[in-house]
Amino acid sequence: MEQPTKSKKRLATAKELSAIIIEYYRECNQARIEGRPVGWMPPMNGAIEIFYAMGLQPVFPENWSPICAAFGLTPENFRVTEQMGYSQDLCGYLRNINGYVHGLMKQGGGPLGGLPEPDIIISPGAGCIPVMKIFHILEERFPDAKVFRADLPQVAVEDIQEDHLRYAVDEIRRLIDFLAETTGRRLDYDRLEEVVILSDRACELWDEIMAFRKSIPTPFSAAEIGIMFVMVTRQGTRTAVDYLTRVRDEVRERSRAGIGVIENERVRLFWDNIPPWFNMGLLNYFEGAGGVMVAETYSAAWSLRLNVKNPIEALAMKSLMSYPMVSCVSIKKRKEMVLRACRDYHIDGAILHSNKSCHPITLGQMDIKRALENELGIPSLVIDGDHMDERNFSLAQFQTRADAFMEMLLSKK
Amino acid sequence: MKAEMAAPFAEIVQNEQEYLTRIASQGKRMIGYFCTYTPLELIHAMGFLPVRITGSSRRAEKAYSLMPSFICPYMRGVLEKGLCGDYGFLSGIVQGYTCDAACGMVNIWEENIGGSLFYSLPLPYNDSPGSREFMRARLRDLAGKLESLGGRYSEEALNASVALYENIRTALLDLYDMRYRGALPLSAAAFLQVILAGFIASPEDYLRMIRELMSSLDRESDQQRGGVPLLVSGSIIENPRFFEIIEDRGGRVIADDLCTGYRGLQPPAGSGVDAMDALIDRFMKRFPCPSRIRAVERLPLLLDLLQASGARGVLFLLQKFCTPHLADHPMLYREMNARGIPSLEVEIEESLDVDGQFLTRIESFLEILR
Secondary structure (H helix, E strand, O other), X not given: OOOOOOOOOOOHHHHHHHHHHHHHHHHHHHHHHHOOOEEEOOOOOOHHHHHHHOOOEEEOHHHHHHHHHHOOOHHHHHHXXXXXXXXXOOOHHHHHHHHXXXXXXOOOOOHHHOOOOOOEEEEEEOOOHHHHHHHHHHHHHOOOOXXXXXXXXXXXXXXXXXXXXXXHHHHHHHHHHHHHHHHOOOOOHXXXXXXXXXXXXXXXXXXXXXXXXXXXXXXXOHHHHHHHHHHHHOOOOHHHHHHHHHHHHHHHHHHHHOOOOOOOOOEEEEEEOOOOHHHHHHHHHHHHHOEEEEEEOHHHHHOOOOOXXXXXXXXXXXXXXXXXXXXOOOHHHHHHHHHHHHHHOOOOEEEEEEEOOOHHHHOOHHHHHHHHHHHHOOOEEEEEEOOOOHHHXXXXXXXXXXXXXXXXXXXXX | OOHHHHHHHHHHHHOHHHHXXXXXXXXXXXXXXXXXXXXXXXXXXXXXXXXXOOOOOOOOOXXXXXXXXXXOHHHHHHHHHHHOOOOOOEEEEEEEOOOHXXXXXXXXXXXXXXXXXXXXEOOOOOOOHHHHHHHHHHHHHHHHHHHHOOOOOOHHHHHHHHHHHHHHHHHHHHHHHHHHOOOOOOOHHHHHHHHHHOOOOOHHHHHHHHHHHHHHHHHHOOOOOOOEEEEXXXXXXXXXXXXXXXXXXXXXXXXXXXXXXXXXXXXOOOOOOOHHHHHHHHHHOOOOOOOOOOHHHHHHHHHHXXXXXXXXXXXXXXXXXXHHHHHHHHHHHHHHHHOXXXXXXXXXXXOOOOHHHHHHHHHHHHHHHO
C-alpha cells in the first residue's frame, strides 16, 4: 500500500512557492510584532485588496488548513476539535482550524511561526455555512478582536442584478469605514486603485497561465495548483504579479517547446472539487499509466477580471462572484464552466471528488457527470473522499478504481 | 391525550399527496419550499399555495444517484419524493438561502425534476436600512418572477396574506402558551401533526381548523399532564414517533426550537409602513435558525424558552450532517452544562425505525432528569 505523498512538481516556479509561503507567514507574524493590525478573513472576496491598500495584514484561516495538512498536523487538530464535542461530519476546514486555535496555537506552536492572533475578524454572512461557523468560533476564541459582520448575498453569477451589486458596494464601503475607525488608518483611494490594478493583473496572468494548459501535452498539471496560494493570500500585491509572471513565462516556454508533465501524455484528466490536501500525490497517481490531471474546477474562482476604473465596484463584484462560481449556488453555471473547461482542455476523463468536507461543491456533481457523458461523451469516475480528513478516504479503493478507469480510457484511445 | 382532536390534521399529513392533488385539480397552482424563511405571504398573495416539501418519511433509493450520502436525511427524502413524482403539481420552488444543502437542492430539483420557477432568495444576515432595502428589491424581483407565471401582485392581497399568516401563527402560539401552562391536552406527537398540516393545507382552511381545534380544547378543559418537561431543539422533525417514545417513557415535550415548530412562528408578524415592510421586519426579528446566527446569540433565547416553559432539560434532535446545528451544538452543550441544564444530542438517521437506540438513550436521559 502506498503512503500519502506530496505532489510531484515539474515547474521550477512551483518549487519557488515554498519561499513565498514562508515569507507570507513571516510577514503575518512580523505585523503583530510591528503593531500592524492583523485581520483574519475568509478568502475569495474584496477584503484582501482593502487590507493591502490600507497597510493591514490579511490572514486566511482557511488557507492555514492545507498548510496544517502538508505539515501533518491535521490529526492532532481534529483530535482537539473532537474532544470539544464537534461532530466528525463537519467540514474538515472547520475541525482543523478550531483544533489549531484551541490546541497548538495556545501552546505557541505551529509551522511557519504559526498564525498571529487577530486584531480584527471579518466574519462573513456569506459563502457556505461552515465558513460562517468557523468565524463564529473564532470570534469566541479571540474575544478582544474587533469583529466586522460582513453581509453578502449568495447569488448565482448569472443572476447578479443592480441591487445585489449596490448592496455589495455598500458593504465594501462599510468595511472601509470600520477599518478606518478600528485601526485609525485611512484608505488612500489612489493606493486602492494601484492594488486593484495589481489584483486584476494577477487575474489576467492567472487566465493566461490556465490557457496554456490547452497545449498538448499540457505544460503543467493540477499537481502544481499550489500556485494559487498567491491568489488566495497575495492578490493585489506586486509579489503575486511578479510570481505569476514568472510562472506564465515558464509555462509558455514549456508549451512552446512541447514539454509535457510526463514524457508520454496519453490521457488528459479533469479534477472536480477541492483536492485532498493530506495526499496531494494523488494528483500524480494517474501519471504512471500516462494520465495527466490537466485542469480542475477550483482554479475558476480566480478566473474573473476586475474593472480597474471603479475599484470599489470591482471589489464588490469580485466578492459576489467568487463563491458562487465554485459552489452549488448555480449548478447550471458550474456545469457550463466544467463542460467548457473539458472542451477547451481536450479532456478524456473526469475525476469527481465526492468530498465529505464540502457539500456546496459536491452537490450537483451527478448532474455534471451526466452532462459530461451526454454532451461531450466524457466518462467520469466518482471517488469518495474528503479534502482534509483522510479517515474518510480509502487509498486502496481509490487505486483500484483509478486503475480501472484509466484502463477504460486507454482502451478508447 | 386527545389524539383524535388532531385527527383532521393527521389526515392531511398522511394523505398529503391526495390532498394536494385534489387542490391542484381545482386549478390552484403551488410553489414548493424547504425552509420557513421563505416568504410564504408573498407567494400566497400572488395566488399560489406555498407547500413545504416534506421528505423524512421516505427511504431514499433513487436519490442516491443524484446526491452523496453525507447530506441530511431530510434532503435525501425530499429528492426521493421529487424523483418519484410526488410533487408533479408544483410550478417550481422558491427558497430562502439558509443552508447549503437546500440551495443545492433547488438546483438539483431544477435539473432533474423540472418546473417553471426556481428561485433562491438571498437573505441578509444583518439588519440595517440597507439590508432591508436590498431584501425589498429581492422580494420585488421574486414578485416579478411570480407574475411571469401568471401571479398578480397587489398591496391589498399582500396585506391580507400577512394578516392571514399572522392569525395562524398567533393561534399556534396560543397553543404553545397552553402547553407551557400544562393546559394543552395534546400529546407532542399529535401537536406535531397539527404543525405539519400547516405546511400542506391552504392557510384559509388551516386557520379554520386551528380555530375549531381551539374551541374544542376550551370545551374539554384540561388537567395537568405529567412527565419530565423537555425542550427539543433541532431542525425538521417529521416523524411523530420520536415524540411518542419520549412521552411513552415519561418525558413531556413542553417546548421546542424546531423549524417544524416554534421557530417558524415567532414572531407572528412584523410591522412597517406597508405589507412588504412588515414581511421584511418579521424576517429580521425571527426566532433564528442556526444557519442565520451565532450560537452565542441563540443561547439566551434557548435559556428564555427553558425558563418560560419550565423545561428541565434539552434534547438536541439533529438531522445527521446538518452543519448549522452540529456546529453550534458543542458551545450550547457546554453553556447548558455550566448552568446545570442536562442535555442530550441525538442525530436523526434515514431509518424510519427510530425505536432502537433512541429509546435506550432517551430512557437514560429521562432517568437523569427525574
